[in-house]
Amino acid sequence: MRVISGRVWYRGRLDPLSVGIDEDGKIAAVRKTLRADESIDHGDALILPGAVDLHVHMREPGLTHKEDFASGTRSAAIGGVTTIAEMPNTVPPVTTADALDGKASALKGRGAVDYALYAAPRSGEAVVRLRKATAFKAYMAPSTGDLQVRPPELESILRESETNRKLVVVHAEDPAKFRARKVVSLADHAEARPKEAETSALALLARVRGNARIHVAHVTSREGLDSLPSGASCEASPLHLFLDTSRTLGTQGKVNPPLRSPADREALWDAFRNGRIDAVASDHAPHTLEEKEAAFDEAPAGAPGVATSFPLLMRRSRAGDLDLGRVVAAMASRPAEILGVPKGAIEVGRDADLIAVDPRRVDTIRAKRLRYKCGWTPFEGMEGCFPTAVYLRGEAVIEDGEPAAEGRGRLLAPST
Numbered sequence: 325m326r327v328i329s330g331r332v333w334y335r336g337r338l339d340p341l342s343v344g345i346d347e348d349g350k351i352a353a354v355r356k357t358l359r360a361d362e363s364i365d366h367g368d369a370l371i372l373p374g375a376v377d378l379h380v381h382m383r384e385p386g387l388t389h390k391e392d393f394a395s396g397t398r399s400a401a402i403g404g405v406t407t408i409a410e411m412p413n414t415v416p417p418v419t420t421a422d423a424l425d426g427k428a429s430a431l432k433g434r435g436a437v438d439y440a441l442y443a444a445p446r447s448g449e450a451v452v453r454l455r456k457a458t459a460f461k462a463y464m465a466p467s468t469g470d471l472q473v474r475p476p477e478l479e480s481i482l483r484e485s486e487t488n489r490k491l492v493v494v495h496a497e498d499p500a501k502f503r504a505r506k507v508v509s510l511a512d513h514a515e516a517r518p519k520e521a522e523t524s525a526l527a528l529l530a531r532v533r534g535n536a537r538i539h540v541a542h543v544t545s546r547e548g549l550d551s552l553p554s555g556a557s558c559e560a561s562p563l564h565l566f567l568d569t570s571r572t573l574g575t576q577g578k579v580n581p582p583l584r585s586p587a588d589r590e591a592l593w594d595a596f597r598n599g600r601i602d603a604v605a606s607d608h609a610p611h612t613l614e615e616k617e618a619a620f621d622e623a624p625a626g627a628p629g630v631a632t633s634f635p636l637l638m639r640r641s642r643a644g645d646l647d648l649g650r651v652v653a654a655m656a657s658r659p660a661e662i663l664g665v666p667k668g669a670i671e672v673g674r675d676a677d678l679i680a681v682d683p684r685r686v687d688t689i690r691a692k693r694l695r696y697k698c699g700w701t702p703f704e705g706m707e708g709c710f711p712t713a714v715y716l717r718g719e720a721v722i723e724d725g726e727p728a729a730e731g732r733g734r735l736l737a738p739s740t
């Protein structure tokens with residue numbers, strides 16, 4: 325047995341413990357002391373469950389000039405993310421069983437971390453054909469990839485997903501509430517796709533969701549949280565938790581749904597701190613600097629983030645602004661539960677996906693360190709606590725903060 329020790333997050337608190345890992349990379353025991361063939365002692369560093377990011381766009385196949393599966397998952401590991409759920413707006417889009425199979429074979433053996441694949445059914449019938457997907461994504465508004473579904477299709481997708489017990493992740497913006505205007509700044513973009521678009525889409529979703537399992541992607545406002553359909557889970561992105569329209573980011577801060585005002589961001593942060601947001605997901609959506617250099621209204625929406633979510637939250641926790649339990653819940657245990665994968669907690673029987681992090685080591689975020697193919701981050705210059713080591717099913721994928729192994733990531737089976 326291999327053993328990893330440190331101050332372990334176990335049963336809701338930190339204790340000096342050892343985690344025993346079996347041949348299959350599963351947690352076999354958690355004790356004060358454990359005898360081992362191989363033992364790695366992280367001393368005072370915290371040992372936390374690896375993060376599960378429910379929302380990433382790794383751009384493969386078809387858009388690999390922006391990112392590819394090897395580079396994107398390497399960055400994930402650098403930021404303590406050991407499981408990603410990959411969005412379907414690649415090229416070709418994952419709307420058919422062929423595209424899903426094609427994507428699964430293209431990615432095989434190339435990921436540094438474990439992964440789930442979303443498909444985007446365009447109709448109720450497609451739900452059955454796409455059953456091999458881990459979960460579904462439904463866009464209620466246009467964004468990168470042109471996968472919007474209209475209310476009648478959305479309703480039929482939800483009905484079929486309900487029957488098949490599939491999770492549907494919803495991009496909730498109602499285009500009927502968009503305002504035609506000249507968009508040259510982050511504030512203009514926020515007005516062009518206002519908060520009312522979010523609340524209106526959520527109200528519509530509440531009317532049609534029935535008993536479908538739904539998860540609302542990137543909620544941006546307190547009003548949005550107040551409009552969540554009952555029983556729906558939700559995520560917020562560090563984009564909306566840490567950045568707002570007061571930043572001088574230009575097109576680098578252009579994302580859908582848009583960054584909001586400082587007051588909205590603070591309200592979202594308070595709601596998160598108080599436990600009203602299930603998961604923090606990056607919405608890692610890289611575009612090249614060249615693409616982002618276009619005029620504001622022409623520039624593509626999206627920004628990279630898979631490597632900075634955990635370090636940013638860990639930094640806030642270290643500053644006393646966020647309970648460590650919230651970090652673990654939002655980055656690991658809740659998203660694992662939502663996706664239905666045996667990850668996200670240090671518990672016997674779960675996969676031994678672990679992060680070792682010393683919160684006293686605070687770094688300034690620099691794009692170079694994150695290794696994104698696009699080479700930039702909207703969080704440049706902010707502070708983060710990065711993991712020193714990351715383990716995927718018991719094997720190191722990051723050592724001394726650097727990539728140590730690649731290609732070990734596995735596709736996770738659908739939970740149904």
Ligand code: DOR
Pocket residue numbers: 381413467468469495578579580581609610624625626627
């Ligand atoms: O900002 C965004 N970028 N929002 C989306 O919905 C899609 C994403 C992308 O893929 O670029």
Ligand code: ZN
Pocket residue numbers: 379381411607609
């Ligand atoms: Zn997205």
